[in-house]
Amino acid sequence: MFDKDQLYHLWTRIRPIKTLYLFVAFLISASICIVALRHNNLEMVKLRTAVYSADQNNGDVNAALKKLQTFVVGHMNTSLNGGNGSVYPPIQLKYTYQRLQQAASDDANAAKTKIYTDAQTYCQQLDPTDFSGKNRVPCIENYVTTHPVAAATVPTAMYEFDFVSPSWSPDLAGWSLLVSIALLAATAVRFALGSWLKRATK
Numbered sequence: 001m002f003d004k005d006q007l008y009h010l011w012t013r014i015r016p017i018k019t020l021y022l023f024v025a026f027l028i029s030a031s032i033c034i035v036a037l038r039h040n041n042l043e044m045v046k047l048r049t050a051v052y053s054a055d056q057n058n059g060d061v062n063a064a065l066k067k068l069q070t071f072v073v074g075h076m077n078t079s080l081n082g083g084n085g086s087v088y089p090p091i092q093l094k095y096t097y098q099r100l101q102q103a104a105s106d107d108a109n110a111a112k113t114k115i116y117t118d119a120q121t122y123c124q125q126l127d128p129t130d131f132s133g134k135n136r137v138p139c140i141e142n143y144v145t146t147h148p149v150a151a152a153t154v155p156t157a158m159y160e161f162d163f164v165s166p167s168w169s170p171d172l173a174g175w176s177l178l179v180s181i182a183l184l185a186a187t188a189v190r191f192a193l194g195s196w197l198k199r200a201t202k
Contacts, residue, residue: 019191026183029176036173037077044078047071048091055093065091065161072163076173079165091161097154104152111149119143 047068054064068091072078080090123139168174 015194017190019187019194022183022187022190026180026187029180029183033173033176033180036171036176040075040077040171040173044068044072044075044080048080051091051093055095058095058099061093061096069161069163072165074166074169075171076166076169076177080163089156089160089162091163093159093161097159100154100158101152104154108149108152115144115147115149116140119147 047064051061051064051068053059054061072080119140122143123136126139127135168177
């Protein structure tokens with residue numbers, strides 16, 4: 001396909017591109033990538049800590065969560081890991097859950113109180129002459145039984161969160177990763193092609 005003159009001409013063209021230079025450039029790019037990935041992870045930890053702090057201090061949890069979500073879904077190496085084999089979501093807002101549970105319990109107790117008051121009013125109107133309460137007590141019990149109040153529950157979506165980190169992101173970590181891969185491939189190609197051309201031109 002190629003004669004020796006053509007191969008030698010090709011060899012003189014690629015010879016100035018030193019394999020060592022490409023490899024050094026790869027090491028620099030890979031180092032930048034590692035540092036950028038670590039920065040992404042540390043920033044995620046910082047934002048996650050801010051979420052926990054807002055949760056504990058009854059601060060603006062939604063704003064803190066929004067910042068965390070925006071960062072995690074837009075940057076590599078920011079996965080929120082609940083631990084190996086964990087069945088629980090990575091973000092669980094303990095204090096938010098306690099506040100929501102207390103509010104739900106208060107609402108349920110208020111609803112029960114209202115049902116009991118309504119039962120007394122209803123049964124008194126039904127039998128206003130029953131001063132002894134002989135008939136009124138069973139009436140109230142029946143009214144309360146037939147008007148149950150739902151148990152106080154808090155949806156998990158209110159206090160459990162999980163955001164997914166992308167496999168690649170267009171930030172410093174992502175671009176330096178692509179450059180590192182390209183430089184490593186170029187180093188391998190330059191080494192292989194150079195070795196072959198050396199043998200072919202002898």
